[in-house]
Structures are given as C-alpha cells and as structure tokens.
Amino acid sequence: MNASTAVVLAEVPRRASRRLSSYPVVPLAIIGLMVFIALAADVLAPHNPEVGSLGMRFRPPVWQAGGSAAHLLGTDHLGRDVLSRLLFGARVSLVVGFTAVVVAGLLGVALGIAAGYLGGWVDEVIMRLTDTWLALPALTFAIFLAAVLGPSELNIIIVLSCVYWTRYARVIRGEVLSLKEREFVRLAIIAGCSRLTIMRRHILPNVLNSAIVLATLMLGVVVVTEAALSFLGVGVPPPKPAWGLMLADGKRGLMAGYWWLTVLPGLCIMFLVLAANLLGDWLRVKLDPQLRQL
Amino acid sequence: MKRFVLRRLGYALVSLALLSITIFVFVRLTGDPALLLVEPGASKADVDAVRERFGLDQPLVVQYAKFMNGLLRGDFGQSFYYRTPVLELYLSRLPNSLMLAAVAMSFSLLIGIPTGILAAVRVNSWLDRAGRIFALLGLSLPSFWIGLVLILFFSVYLGWLPSSGSGTVLHVLMPAFALGWYFAASHMRLTRSSMLDVLGAEYVKLARLKGLPEQRVIAKHALKNALIPVLTLAGINLVIMINVAVVVETVFAWPGIGRLLYEGIAFRDFPIVQATVLLGGSMIVFVNLIVDVLYGLIDPRIRYER
Numbered sequence: 001m002n003a004s005t006a007v008v009l010a011e012v013p014r015r016a017s018r019r020l021s022s023y024p025v026v027p028l029a030i031i032g033l034m035v036f037i038a039l040a041a042d043v044l045a046p047h048n049p050e051v052g053s054l055g056m057r058f059r060p061p062v063w064q065a066g067g068s069a070a071h072l073l074g075t076d077h078l079g080r081d082v083l084s085r086l087l088f089g090a091r092v093s094l095v096v097g098f099t100a101v102v103v104a105g106l107l108g109v110a111l112g113i114a115a116g117y118l119g120g121w122v123d124e125v126i127m128r129l130t131d132t133w134l135a136l137p138a139l140t141f142a143i144f145l146a147a148v149l150g151p152s153e154l155n156i157i158i159v160l161s162c163v164y165w166t167r168y169a170r171v172i173r174g175e176v177l178s179l180k181e182r183e184f185v186r187l188a189i190i191a192g193c194s195r196l197t198i199m200r201r202h203i204l205p206n207v208l209n210s211a212i213v214l215a216t217l218m219l220g221v222v223v224v225t226e227a228a229l230s231f232l233g234v235g236v237p238p239p240k241p242a243w244g245l246m247l248a249d250g251k252r253g254l255m256a257g258y259w260w261l262t263v264l265p266g267l268c269i270m271f272l273v274l275a276a277n278l279l280g281d282w283l284r285v286k287l288d289p290q291l292r293q294l
Numbered sequence: 295m296k297r298f299v300l301r302r303l304g305y306a307l308v309s310l311a312l313l314s315i316t317i318f319v320f321v322r323l324t325g326d327p328a329l330l331l332v333e334p335g336a337s338k339a340d341v342d343a344v345r346e347r348f349g350l351d352q353p354l355v356v357q358y359a360k361f362m363n364g365l366l367r368g369d370f371g372q373s374f375y376y377r378t379p380v381l382e383l384y385l386s387r388l389p390n391s392l393m394l395a396a397v398a399m400s401f402s403l404l405i406g407i408p409t410g411i412l413a414a415v416r417v418n419s420w421l422d423r424a425g426r427i428f429a430l431l432g433l434s435l436p437s438f439w440i441g442l443v444l445i446l447f448f449s450v451y452l453g454w455l456p457s458s459g460s461g462t463v464l465h466v467l468m469p470a471f472a473l474g475w476y477f478a479a480s481h482m483r484l485t486r487s488s489m490l491d492v493l494g495a496e497y498v499k500l501a502r503l504k505g506l507p508e509q510r511v512i513a514k515h516a517l518k519n520a521l522i523p524v525l526t527l528a529g530i531n532l533v534i535m536i537n538v539a540v541v542v543e544t545v546f547a548w549p550g551i552g553r554l555l556y557e558g559i560a561f562r563d564f565p566i567v568q569a570t571v572l573l574g575g576s577m578i579v580f581v582n583l584i585v586d587v588l589y590g591l592i593d594p595r596i597r598y599e600r
Contacts, residue, residue: 128305128308128309128312129312131305131309132308132309132312132313132316132575132579133316135309135313135575135578135579135582136313136571136574136575136578137534137537137538137574137575137578138538139538139540139541140537140538140540140555140570140571140574140575141571141575143540143555143559143567143571144317144320144567144568144571145320147558147559147564147567148320148321220433220434224436227436228436228438228540228541231438231541231544232540232541232544232556232559233559233560234559247438247439247442250442251442251545254442254445254446254450254457255449255450255457256450257446257450257451259446262439262442262443262446263443263446266435266436266439266442266443269436269439270434270435270436270439273434273435273436274430274431274434277430277433277434278430
C-alpha cells in the first residue's frame with residue numbers, strides 16, 4: 001500500500017514536468033508574436049508602410065552612424081520606414097500563408113478522401129493528376145500560374161492552393177485506403193449510411209490529425225514560395241509591404257552595402273518558417289503515430 | 295519485366311499528356327490567350343490577327359490538337375523579345391544550368407553526406423543534434439536570401455567574389471552554394487536515416503563480430519549500401535535543381551534556364567514561360583521513369599507490385 005502510493009507520488013510530478021518541457025515553447029512564442037504583430041500592425045507601426053519621403057532615402061538603423069530614432073531600422077530606396085514595412089509584412093505573409101494552407105488543405109483533403117474511398121476511375125483520375133502536378137517543380141509551376149493570372153494577393157492564394165493541394169491529397173488518400181478496411185467503416189456500411197455520410201462522419205475526423213500536421217509543415221513552404229514569387233514580381237503587387245518584395249527592393253541598395261534592407265526581411269521569413277517547421281515536427285510526433293517513423 | 299516497363303512508360307505518357315492539358319487549360323482559363331500571346335500594348339487588329347493565326351477562334355479540341363502537334367514537332371513558338379524559336383533559346387541556356395546544378399550538387403553532397411554519416415554514427419549526441427538544427431535551417435532559409443547575404447558578405451564587404459554574371463570559376467561558387475544549401479539538408483537527412491537502417495542490419499553486425507575495426511565497418515560495409523538511396527535522390531534532385539534555380543539565377547544574373555524564365559515573366563514573353571514549364575515538367579517525368587525502370591531492374595519485387 002505504502003509502496004504503491006510512493007510510486008504514484010513519484011510519477012505524477014515527473015510526468016507533469018515532462019509534458020511541460022516537451023511543449024514547443026519557442027516556435028509557439030514566435031508564431032504567437034507574429035500573429036500579434038500582424039493583428040496590431042496599425043498600432044505598432046510608427047509610420048505609414050507605403051509612403052516615404054525621398055529626402056530620407058537609405059537611412060541606416062538607429063545604432064549606425066547617420067541613423068535616427070525616427071526610423072529605428074532605417075529606410076529603403078523610397079524613404080519608407082523599414083520597421084513599419086516589416087510589421088505590416090507579417091500581416092501579408094500570415095494572411096496569404098494561412099489562407100493558402102487552409103484552401104489547399106480543404107481541396108486536398110476532399111479530393112484525397114474521394115480518391116481513397118470511392119476508388120475506381122475517380123481514384124485513377126485524381127491520382128494521375130496529383131502525380132503529374134507533384135512532378136512539376138512547385139516553384140516553376142507557381143511562377144507559371146502567377147504569370148498567367150497576374151500579380152495580386154488573391155491570385156497568389158489561388159496559385160499556392162493550386163500548387164500545394166496535391167501534397168495533402170497524396171497522404172490523405174493513403175490513410176483513407178487503410179481506414180476503409182476498418183471495422184467501424186464496415187459497420188457504418190451495414191447500418192446503411194450513404195457514402196457521403198461515411199466520408200464526412202467516419203473518415204474525415206480520422207484524417208484530420210494528419211491534415212493538421214501537414215498544414216503546419218506546409219505553412220513554411222508556402223511562406224517561402226510567396227516570398228520567392230513576390231521577389232520575382234509575380235506575387236504581392238509593389239506598394240504593399242511583403243517581405244519578399246522588400247528583398248527585391250533591397251537589391252537596389254545591396255552593392256552599396258545597405259545590409260538592413262536585405263538581412264532584416266530575410267530574418268523575418270526565417271523565423272516564421274523555422275517556427276512553423278519546428279511546430280509541425282512536434283505536432284507530427286504528438287498527433288500522428290503513423291508518421292513518427294518518417 | 296517487359297510488361298512492367300510498358301506500364302511505367304504508359305504512366306509517363308499519361309503524365310506528359312496531363313501536363314500539356316494543364317498548361318493548355320490554365321492559359322485559356324484566365325481569359326483571352328491572344329492577349330498573352332501578343333506583345334503588351336498591341337492594337338486590337340493585332341490581337342485579332344494573332345487570334346486567327348493561332349486558331350483561337352476554333353473549338354478547344356481542335357486547338358489542343360494543334361498545340362500538341364506543334365509540341366511534338368519541337369515547335370514551342372517564337373520568343374517576342376529575342377525573335378528566335380523558344381527551343382533554340384532554351385537549349386543555348388541549358389549548359390549553364392547544367393553547370394550550376396552540377397557544382398551545387400557537389401556542394402550539397404560534400405556537406406550532406408559527411409554530416410549525415412557523423413549524425414548517424416554518433417546518434418543522439420551533440421553532433422546529431424547540431425546536424426538536426428543544420429537540416430532544419432537548410433529547409434527554413436530561402437535559397438535566394440542566402441544568395442543575397444553571400445553577395446553582401448563576399449562581394450560587397452570582402453570583395454573576394456563577383457556578385458553577378460558568369461564566365462569564371464569564381465562566378466559559379468556563390469550561386470551554386472545558395473542553390474545547394476537546401477539540398478544539402480535533405481541529403482543529410484536521408485544519409486542519416488539510411489545509415490541508421492544499415493547500421494542495424496545483420497551483415498554489419500557480422501562484420502563487427504568478426505572483429506573489423508569500427509571505421510572499416512562504417513566505411514566499407516555500411517556506407518556502400520547506405521549511399522544507394524542517397525545517390526538516387528541526388529540524381530532526381532539534380533534535375534530538380536536545373537528547374538528550380540529561377541530565383542537564385544535571378545539574384546546572380548546567371549544565364550541559365552531559370553533566368554530565361556524570369557526574363558519571360560519580366561518582358562511578358564509568354565511563349566518562353568510556357569515552354570520552360572513544359573520542358574522542365576517533361577524532364578522530371580522522364581527522370582522518374584528512368585528511376586522506376588532501374589529500380590524494377592534491380593529489385594524484382596517492385597516489378598510485380600499492383
């Protein structure tokens with residue numbers, strides 16, 4: 001009796017501490033901070049991100065000679081405040097990133113479930129298309145679509161969803177194939193559920209975990225692709241403050257050594273993508289035992 | 295074996311057909327393709343002339359047949375800007391892309407394989423953890439940003455390397471490193487996991503049991519087998535590198551296919567954009583076919599699957 005109580009007592013705090021320390025504190029903090037910045041950019045930003053004065057061009061950050069407290073992180077080639085543009089850039093990246101990941105996810109999960117559960121020609125058509133689109137280099141495909149559609153925030157979301165739904169569809173289909181053979185699905189069939197009901201009520205909840213893991217990992221990929229498209233001039237259109245666009249503008253000051261225009265937006269992209277990847281890896285281990293080996 | 299090869303060939307052909315349909319449909323979905331095919335600012339008469347010349351007033355099926363007929367004869371249209379066939383332009387840029395990809399691949403293997411081996415041999419040590427962080431950084435840093443920072447450091451501050459263009463060995467170093475960086479991370483990950491698999495295998499245990507020194511076990515027995523999947527991936531990645539270097543080539547003004555694609559976008563030179571995507575996709579479909587068939591040759595189990 002005594003011994004068993006001791007064991008229980010010894011175990012409880014250990015488990016609690018393990019659970020706490022295993023939370024991905026750093027990535028959650030980074031993403032939380034970015035979301036906060038994106039929401040509060042209007043209040044936080046000291047200047048209008050899209051308007052500058054040409055008299056204030058290429059001012060360095062405040063700690064360098066020539067910097068002023070009015071522009072803490074300096075100004076760009078049009079005299080726009082870099083800090084304000086970075087803060088508003090978080091909004092663009094997150095809005096585009098989250099929306100594209102969710103839209104691609106909805107599309108991919110729906111088609112993946114349809115392919116896996118219905119089988120037959122539906123499966124054949126969807127999977128051939130998925131294989132072909134996965135064969136296209138994602139960035140090249142995205143550039144092609146963006147070039148056809150023209151630059152705008154809505155179009156870039158469409159482009160990214162078109163390019164990345166295939167990744168969800170592939171994985172989800174594989175899971176559905178094994179779920180389909182499970183007891184509870186067979187019972188549902190016997191109980192007379194329609195195919196739509198089975199897919200919605202019995203299959204969908206069971207693939208949601210994988211979809212969430214994939215979505216988190218895709219967030220990083222999507223943010224980098226958006227930055228690359230904006231950098232090339234087919235993403236977010238110019239006066240808007242997007243990190244990729246800031247890197248493109250930063251090229252004008254690169255040879256003159258205006259490092260803050262290049263280094264700072266890149267660091268923002270890096271932190272967001274790194275946080276998304278870390279969080280995705282953690283979720284993968286936590287939510288999806290099947291993927292643990294990957 | 296013959297049936298297996300034929301089936302794979304069939305899949306590849308279906309993929310190529312879907313690829314061409316995808317490109318064809320997306321161009322038409324966005325409205326009037328004649329507007330994409332004329333130079334910007336062309337008059338209405340010009341647009342009508344183009345519409346007639348390319349048969350855009352005909353039914354979609356007829357249009358697609360003509361489009362495919364052109365592709366099969368190697369006719370990808372004419373560049374507006376250069377006034378030469380797109381295929382010629384593409385082939386003239388291809389050697390530059392190949393060279394960039396080859397150097398980038400060397401970088402990525404030279405970094406990825408040794409770090410992967412170290413991480414696997416010293417699994418869960420600080421080396422392994424450092425390797426994991428490195429891999430994560432590799433996957434998180436956009437390659438073009440690495441390129442920009444390299445320019446800032448090596449060209450602007452130190453003045454050691456040329457910031458753009460091509461011609462000498464020095465020109466290729468920075469773009470190749472920026473491009474290879476991402477792939478180094480993925481090669482490292484695969485080397486590590488493949489090495490871990492092999493190190494647990496019976497024949498490695500046997501080699502240890504018969505008293506071979508650990509270094510020899512790793513270098514001779516384990517590494518040879520562990521490298522097979524890594525080199526396969528490297529082969530596929532080489533082709534992918536040729537096709538995703540757009541942004542890196544733009545940063546360094548490297549005259550490869552990616553730069554061609556960028557010029558195509560910048561000058562609204564649509565035939566170039568279309569051809570680059572089609573050829574890139576075909577290249578990858580083709581490589582996947584070769585890998586599949588080779589695997590089928592080596593491993594009979596793959597031949598009989600489904």
